[in-house]
Amino acid sequence: MAVAIGGDETGAIVGDVGHLVSKFGFAGEDAPKCVVASTLGRNGPLPEFRPIDISDPKSYESEYTPSDIARPTYSEIVLPTNTEPATPLRDGDFDDWCVVEELWARAVARMKVDARNHPVLAAIPSWTTSQSQEKYLEMIFETFDTPAAYLSRSAALAAFSIGRSSALVVDCGAGTTSAAPVVDGYVLLKATRRSSFGGNFLDAKVLEKLEEVVPRCVVRERCRGRDVDLGPLRRYAELEVAREVKESLSSGPIELPDGTTIDPTEFQEVPDHLFTVDDGLPSLLRAALERSDVDVRKDLLQSVVLTGGGSLFPGLADRLQHELSSRLASSFKTKILSASSIERRFSVWIGGSILASLGSFQQMWLSRAEYMEDGPLAAQERWN
Numbered sequence: 054m055a056v057a058i059g060g061d062e063t064g065a066i067v068g069d070v071g072h073l074v075s076k077f078g079f080a081g082e083d084a085p086k087c088v089v090a091s092t093l094g095r096n097g098p099l100p101e102f103r104p105i106d107i108s109d110p111k112s113y114e115s116e117y118t119p120s121d122i123a124r125p126t127y128s129e130i131v132l133p134t135n136t137e138p139a140t141p142l143r144d145g146d147f148d149d150w151c152v153v154e155e156l157w158a159r160a161v162a163r164m165k166v167d168a169r170n171h172p173v174l175a176a177i178p179s180w181t182t183s184q185s186q187e188k189y190l191e192m193i194f195e196t197f198d199t200p201a202a203y204l205s206r207s208a209a210l211a212a213f214s215i216g217r218s219s220a221l222v223v224d225c226g227a228g229t230t231s232a233a234p235v236v237d238g239y240v241l242l243k244a245t246r247r248s249s250f251g252g253n254f255l256d257a258k259v260l261e262k263l264e265e266v267v268p269r270c271v272v273r274e275r276c277r278g279r280d281v282d283l284g285p286l287r288r289y290a291e292l293e294v295a296r297e298v299k300e301s302l303s304s305g306p307i308e309l310p311d312g313t314t315i316d317p318t319e320f321q322e323v324p325d326h327l328f329t330v331d332d333g334l335p336s337l338l339r340a341a342l343e344r345s346d347v348d349v350r351k352d353l354l355q356s357v358v359l360t361g362g363g364s365l366f367p368g369l370a371d372r373l374q375h376e377l378s379s380r381l382a383s384s385f386k387t388k389i390l391s392a393s394s395i396e397r398r399f400s401v402w403i404g405g406s407i408l409a410s411l412g413s414f415q416q417m418w419l420s421r422a423e424y425m426e427d428g429p430l431a432a433q434e435r436w437n
C-alpha cells in the first residue's frame with residue numbers, strides 16, 4: 054500500500070545514532086540540524102568536560118596554582134559524580150535502547166517538532182540483527198507515535214550520499230570499521246565485513262602515545278581545588294582528551310597549558326593500527342571483495358566510498374589508496390570517492406536525507422497502520 058506521506062512538505066526526520074556521535078535533521082536538508090554526543094550518563098548527567106582554551110591563558114591561570122601548571126593538564130573534569138558513561142551501541146550493534154530512545158527524544162525536542170506528525174527514517178548498522186530492527190521500529194512507533202518509518206542500512210545511505218547506488222563503502226566510525234559492497238542500492242550482507250577497531254580504538258592508541266610524549270598526567274583528578282576519585286570516569290576522561298588531541302592533529306602543533314607542544318608527526322603512525330591488526334582494513338576489504346560476485350568487483354573498486362569521522366585521520370585515505378592499488382586490486386583500477394571532511398562525517402545522514410526526500414521513495418514508508426496490522430517482520434521482508 055502506498056503511503057502519501059514524507060517528502061519535503063511533511064519534513065521527514067532522519068536520524069543516524071552512532072557509537073560516539075548521533076546526527077538528526079530534516080529530510081531534504083544538506084546537513085543534520087542536531088549533532089550530539091551519543092554517550093550519556095547512566096546514573097545522572099556526565100560531568101561537564103571542559104577543555105581549557107589554550108589561546109586564553111586566563112581561562113586556566115585563575116584555577117591553577119603555578120605548581121599545578123607545571124603538571125601538564127590538557128583538560129579538567131569539572132563535576133565528578135558517581136555516574137557511568139552509557140552508549141547506544143556496543144561492538145557494532147544496538148545495546149542500550151534507553152540511550153537510543155533518550156537521544157531521539159532530545160533530538161526531537163531540540164528540533165522543536167512533534168514526532169507524531171513526521172515520518173522517521175533511521176539509519177541502522179548494515180549488519181544489524183532482525184531483533185534490533187524490530188526493537189527500533191517498536192520504539193519509533195510505540196514511543197514516538199510517528200505516522201510512518203523506514204530503517205535503512207548505513208552503507209547504502211553512504212553510497213547514496215555521493216550519488217552512487219553501487220559502491221564499496223569503507224566506513225571508519227568510532228566503534229567499528231567496515232567494508233560493505235552496495236549493488237543497486239542493496240547492501241550485500243554476505244560480503245559485508247566489519248571489525249570493532251574504529252576511532253575509539255585509535256583514541257586508546259593516541260592516549261598511549263600521549264603518555265609517552267607528555268609523561269606526566271593528562272587528566273587531573275581535581276574538582277574545585279580538591280583531589281577527587283573519578284572512578285570509572287577516569288578512563289572516559291582520558292580517552293576524551295586523547296580524542297580531542299586526535300581530532301586536532303590535522304590543524305598543526307597542539308600546545309598544552311604549560312607550554313609543552315605536541316608535534317602531530319609523533320602520531321602519524323597511529324592510523325596504521327587499522328591496517329595491521331587482525332581483522333584490519335586489508336582483510337575486511339579482501340573478504341568483502343572475495344565474497345562479492347566476480348562481475349561486480351571491478352565496478353566496486355572504481356567506486357570506493359570512504360566515509361566516517363575516523364577517515365579524517367591524516368594519512369588514512371592515502372594509506373587506503375596504497376593498500377587497494379598495490380596489494381588488493383593490482384589488476385584493476387581503483388578510485389576512492391571521498392567527499393569533503395564535513396560530508397564524510399555525515400555521509401550516512403546525508404544519504405538518508407536524500408533518500409527520504411525522493412518522490413519515488415514515498416511508497417517505501419511503512420505506515421503506522423501497516424505496522425499495527427502486519428508487525429515489524431513484514432517491514433523487514435519488504436525492505437531487505
Ligand SMILES: Nc1ncnc2c1ncn2[C@@H]1O[C@H](COP(=O)(O)OP(=O)(O)OP(=O)(O)O)[C@@H](O)[C@H]1O
Pocket residue numbers: 070071072073074075142225226227228229230251252253296299300301303360361362363364365366367398
Ligand atoms: N579530524 C578527525 N581526525 C581523526 N578522527 C576524527 C576526526 N573527526 C572525527 N574523528 C573520529 O571519528 C569518529 C566518529 O566518526 P562517526 O561519527 O562516523 O562515528 P559514529 O557514527 O559515532 O560511530 P559508528 O559509525 O562506529 O557507529 C570518532 O572516533 C572521532 O574521534
